[in-house]
Amino acid sequence: NAGVTQTPKFRVLKTGQSMTLLCAQDMNHEYMYWYRQDPGMGLRLIHYSVGEGTTAKGEVPDGYNVSRLKKQNFLLGLESAAPSQTSVYFCASSPGFSYEQYFGPGTRLTVT
Amino acid sequence: QQQVKQSPQSLIVQKGGISIINCAYENTAFDYFPWYQQFPGKGPALLIAIRPDVSEKKEGRFTISFNKSAKQFSLHIMDSQPGDSATYFCAANAGNNRKLIWGLGTSLAVNP
Numbered sequence: 001n002a003g004v005t006q007t008p009k010f011r012v013l014k015t016g017q018s019m020t021l022l023c024a025q026d027m028n029h030e031y032m033y034w035y036r037q038d039p040g041m042g043l044r045l046i047h048y049s050v051g052e053g054t055t056a057k058g059e060v061p062d063g064y065n066v067s068r069l070k071k072q073n074f075l076l077g078l079e080s081a082a083p084s085q086t087s088v089y090f091c092a093s094s095p096g097f098s099y100e101q102y103f104g105p106g107t108r109l110t111v112t
Numbered sequence: 113q114q115q116v117k118q119s120p121q122s123l124i125v126q127k128g129g130i131s132i133i134n135c136a137y138e139n140t141a142f143d144y145f146p147w148y149q150q151f152p153g154k155g156p157a158l159l160i161a162i163r164p165d166v167s168e169k170k171e172g173r174f175t176i177s178f179n180k181s182a183k184q185f186s187l188h189i190m191d192s193q194p195g196d197s198a199t200y201f202c203a204a205n206a207g208n209n210r211k212l213i214w215g216l217g218t219s220l221a222v223n224p
Binding site: 041044050094100103 | 144153155158201205209210217
């Protein structure tokens with residue numbers, strides 16, 4: 001099993017550009033999450049999903065959109081990137097029978 | 113509003129010593145308290161977790177101590193090793209949607 005994978009690993013965007021981050025999990029997990037990690041700020045939840053076709057806002061959702069059309073994939077979109085969105089983005093998934101979250105390797109995004 | 117407060121922000125320990133990281137929470141409805149370990153360039157991974165009906169849980173050199181009345185829990189790393197050098201996050205579960213409330217992290221360095 002590959003676990004949780006994230007694409008791409010690195011990306012540089014110019015202000016105003018758009019992009020989509022892909023998260024895929026092969027563990028048949030119900031729950032999926034998108035976090036951003038910034039120095040000294042810990043992990044902040046952007047959006048999450050409790051099952052295929054569902055999404056919900058987390059702590060810092062502004063400027064991001066998500067979709068979960070397939071159970072194994074959770075997409076994070078930036079419609080108009082801003083320098084404040086420079087961060088490391090982590091995707092995580094969790095099974096229905098456990099609270100444990102399994103994290104991907106992260107995507108380092110720089111917006112100039 | 114930080115619902116899980118973690119301290120210290122950074123910690124330096126000599127090899128063989130005991131590392132102690134503390135967390136305090138406010139919401140008495142929290143029902144699951146994990147500790148995650150994160151190495152540079154990697155996603156966090158579950159280290160050990162505890163439920164509020166237990167006062168202590170030990171897994172190898174890692175122990176969680178839980179004080180329900182004080183609303184505090186701590187991670188103890190016995191016989192700390194240089195390979196334990198990482199960032200440690202405490203968290204608490206906040207409901208049926210499996211959202212974790214995270215501490216801000218502790219950067220641990222174990223000197224050889």
